[in-house]
Amino acid sequence: MSTPIRFALIGNPNCGKTSLFNRLTGARAKVANYPGVTVERRSGMVTGLTQPAELLDLPGTYSLFVTSPDEQVARDVILGQLAGERRPDLLIAVIDACNLRLGLRLVMELKSLNRPMILALNQMDEAKRRGISINTAALSQAIGIPIIETVAVNSQGVAELRKVLDGYAQQPAAPEGEQTLTLSDRQESVEALYAEIESIISQHVIQPAHLPRWQDRLDSLVMHPLLGLVVLFSILLVIFQAVFAWANPVVDLIDAGVIGLGGLVGAVLPDGILKDFIVDGLIAGVGGVLVFLPQIIILFFFILVLEDTGYLTRAAFLLDRPMRGLGLSGRSFIPLLSSFACAVPGIMATRTIADPRERFITIMVAPLMTCSARLPVYALIIAAFIPEQTVWGFFNLQGLTLFALYFAGVASAALIAWLMRRRASGREEFPLLLELPTYRWPMAYHLLMGLRERAWIFIRRVGTIILALSIVLWFLATFPGAPADATLPAIDYSFAGQLGHFMQPLFAPLGFNWQMCIALIPAMGAREVAVSALATVYAVGEESIDVALGSALAASWSLPVAYAYLAWFVYAPQCISTIAVVKRETNSAKATTFFTIYLFALAYFAAWATYQIASAIVG
Amino acid sequence: MNTALRSDAIAPALRLDQCRKGATVRVTGLIGQPLFGTQDERVSLRLKELGFLPGAPLKVIGFGLLGSDPLAVQVNGTKFALRRAEAAKICVEPIDNPSL
Numbered sequence: 005m006s007t008p009i010r011f012a013l014i015g016n017p018n019c020g021k022t023s024l025f026n027r028l029t030g031a032r033a034k035v036a037n038y039p040g041v042t043v044e045r046r047s048g049m050v051t052g053l054t055q056p057a058e059l060l061d062l063p064g065t066y067s068l069f070v071t072s073p074d075e076q077v078a079r080d081v082i083l084g085q086l087a088g089e090r091r092p093d094l095l096i097a098v099i100d101a102c103n104l105r106l107g108l109r110l111v112m113e114l115k116s117l118n119r120p121m122i123l124a125l126n127q128m129d130e131a132k133r134r135g136i137s138i139n140t141a142a143l144s145q146a147i148g149i150p151i152i153e154t155v156a157v158n159s160q161g162v163a164e165l166r167k168v169l170d171g172y173a174q175q176p177a178a179p180e181g182e183q184t185l186t187l188s189d190r191q192e193s194v195e196a197l198y199a200e201i202e203s204i205i206s207q208h209v210i211q212p213a214h215l216p217r218w219q220d221r222l223d224s225l226v227m228h229p230l231l232g233l234v235v236l237f238s239i240l241l242v243i244f245q246a247v248f249a250w251a252n253p254v255v256d257l258i259d260a261g262v263i264g265l266g267g268l269v270g271a272v273l274p275d276g277i278l279k280d281f282i283v284d285g286l287i288a289g290v291g292g293v294l295v296f297l298p299q300i301i302i303l304f305f306f307i308l309v310l311e312d313t314g315y316l317t318r319a320a321f322l323l324d325r326p327m328r329g330l331g332l333s334g335r336s337f338i339p340l341l342s343s344f345a346c347a348v349p350g351i352m353a354t355r356t357i358a359d360p361r362e363r364f365i366t367i368m369v370a371p372l373m374t375c376s377a378r379l380p381v382y383a384l385i386i387a388a389f390i391p392e393q394t395v396w397g398f399f400n401l402q403g404l405t406l407f408a409l410y411f412a413g414v415a416s417a418a419l420i421a422w423l424m425r426r427r428a429s430g431r432e433e434f435p436l437l438l439e440l441p442t443y444r445w446p447m448a449y450h451l452l453m454g455l456r457e458r459a460w461i462f463i464r465r466v467g468t469i470i471l472a473l474s475i476v477l478w479f480l481a482t483f484p485g486a487p488a489d490a491t492l493p494a495i496d497y498s499f500a501g502q503l504g505h506f507m508q509p510l511f512a513p514l515g516f517n518w519q520m521c522i523a524l525i526p527a528m529g530a531r532e533v534a535v536s537a538l539a540t541v542y543a544v545g546e547e548s549i550d551v552a553l554g555s556a557l558a559a560s561w562s563l564p565v566a567y568a569y570l571a572w573f574v575y576a577p578q579c580i581s582t583i584a585v586v587k588r589e590t591n592s593a594k595a596t597t598f599f600t601i602y603l604f605a606l607a608y609f610a611a612w613a614t615y616q617i618a619s620a621i622v623g
Numbered sequence: 624m625n626t627a628l629r630s631d632a633i634a635p636a637l638r639l640d641q642c643r644k645g646a647t648v649r650v651t652g653l654i655g656q657p658l659f660g661t662q663d664e665r666v667s668l669r670l671k672e673l674g675f676l677p678g679a680p681l682k683v684i685g686f687g688l689l690g691s692d693p694l695a696v697q698v699n700g701t702k703f704a705l706r707r708a709e710a711a712k713i714c715v716e717p718i719d720n721p722s723l
Contacts, residue, residue: 229688440702
C-alpha cells in the first residue's frame, strides 16, 4: 500500500485549527481561546474519506519568519525541514473570518511557496453575527485559492471540507522534498502585500468599523490597572473557596462510600491475606485518592472557563510588568497558569516564549505552581488538621489555607525567578507582542469535553499507576511478617517498615515519622500516591480499618509535622514525568540535574524551617 | 542595516508610547529601537506583519499598572499588548476627527 496523502492545517494562532482537526479526525485535542494552545505537531487520520489521509495540526504562527519555538515547529513541518517527516502534500490554511487581514497575510506568504493549498474560512458564524459580510466566491478568485466556509465548533462546513479533501486524497502522495527560506527570501515587502490585501478586502468584504461595544467595555474593566487586578485576585480567591466549599459534601459522600465498601468487603471475606489485600491495599489505597475527584473537577471547571473566554491573555497583560521584574513576562503567565493543572503541559507551553533565557526560567519555576496532583495531599492534610470554620464573615478557613499554600508556591517561584534573573543582566530585551483575542462565551461543549477528559485522566491514573503503586506498597508493608517474638506492630518488620526506619533519620530534623518517609517514594511516580501510600500504611498498621484516613493522621501527627509535610509538597518531590519533560524541553542534562537538586534542597529546607518554627510556636 | 526603516524616521513627531489612553492615531512609520539589539530588524518585521504599517489606524485601549506598561492597542480590529519598548518603534500622527 502506498503512503497516505498528508494534509496540514496552518494559520494564525487561535484561529480554530485544532477545532477543525478534532472535527476532521475525531480527536479530542485541547482547544481554548488564547494564542498558543497547540505547541507541537499532532497527527491523525481524517475520518469519512474513501482513501486514507493523514492530517497534521500545527502550532499557530503569524509568519514563516518565526520568532518562537512553537512557530518554528509549524514552519519546519510546512517546509519539510523536520527530520524524518515528509512534507505535507496539501496545505489547509485556516483563517479566522473575524480577523481577515492577519490571516490573509500569512496565506499570501504561503502562496509564494507554490504549494497546493486550500483555505478554510473559519468562525463564519461569529463573522456574520458581527455584521462582516464576505463574498467568498470573489475572494477565492482574487487570491486564486479555493475557499471553504467553516464553523469548526459546530461542524458546519466541515462536511464540505471533508468532501474537498476526499478529492485530494485520490491523488498519489508527493515524493520527499524540502524547501528552504531565509529572511532575505522575502520577495515582496510587507507593505506591498498588505496593500494588495487592503484592495482585495475593500472589494469583497464589508466590515463594521468597531468591535461589539460590550467587548470594549469589558476590556476597560478587566484591563484597568487597578480594578483589573482586583478582578483577577477575586477570581482566584473564588476558585480556591469553591474547591473546598463546593466539593466537601461530595467528598464526604465518596469517603463514606469507600469506608462502607471496606467494611462490607471486610465482613463478607474470611479473615486472611486476601481480605487484608483487598481492604488495606486496594480499597484504602485507591479509594483514598478517588475521594478527591470532585475537587479536581471543580478546579478544572474554573481553569477551562477562564481559558475559553479569552480572559487569560488579559491577565497576562496585567501581570507583564510585575513579572518582568522577575525576568519573566506576560508570555510566561499562561504556561505558569497551565502548571496549576499539571507542570508537564505547562512546561511544554513555554515554547510560545521567544526569549530563551525567559523560557529557561519559566521551566525552572513551573513546578512550584501547585499542580492538581498535589491537591489530594493538601486536601487530606488540611481537612485533618485545619478546623472547618468561617473567618471574617464568609471565608472558609480550609479554603484560605489552601489559598495560602498555592500562594507560597507562587511567591517562591517569584523569588527564584528573581534570583536567576540577577545572574543574567545586560541582555537584549524581547518584545511582548501578545494578541488579545476577542471574548467569547465559554462553550458548554468545550467545558463538558474538557471536564470529561480531565476526570478520565484522573480516574485512569487512579486505575493504573496509583493502583499499581498501592499494590506494590501493600506487599512491601505486609511482607515479611513479624517474627514470633515480635514486640512491635507487624508493619515495623515489613520491607516498607524497614525502609521507612532506614530513611527516617534523614528526615528526623523535619519531624517526619517513618510512615511519612515511605509515602515520599511512590509520590515520585505520581504525587497523589502519597495519599494512597499513607492510607495503605496506616490501614495495614491499624487494627481497626473503619476510621477515615484523616482521623488516623490527626491522631498520630502533631500540627508542626503536618505543616512540615505540606511545606515539603509545596516544593518538591517533582514527579518523574516532570523531570523527563524538563530534560526534553531544555535538552540539557546539566539543567535537568540543577532543576532536580534545587527543588529537593528547597523542599527539605522549607519543611525543616516550617517544622522548627511551628514547633517553637506550638511549644 | 535597514535603510528603509531609517528613512521613515525623519523627524518623528509622535511615538505610540507617548499617546494617551483612548487616543486614535495613524501609523506613519517604524524606527529602530537599540534595546532590541540584533533582534531589532526581526521585531520591526513582526510588527509590520501584525499590521503596524504606515496608514494603519490605531486605538490605544489601555495601560498596565506600573509605568503605564505594557499598553494595549487595537489595529485593524485586532487587539495586541505591546511593551513601551515596542511602542516606541511606532511613529504615529493624530487622526483629525471632528466627531471626537
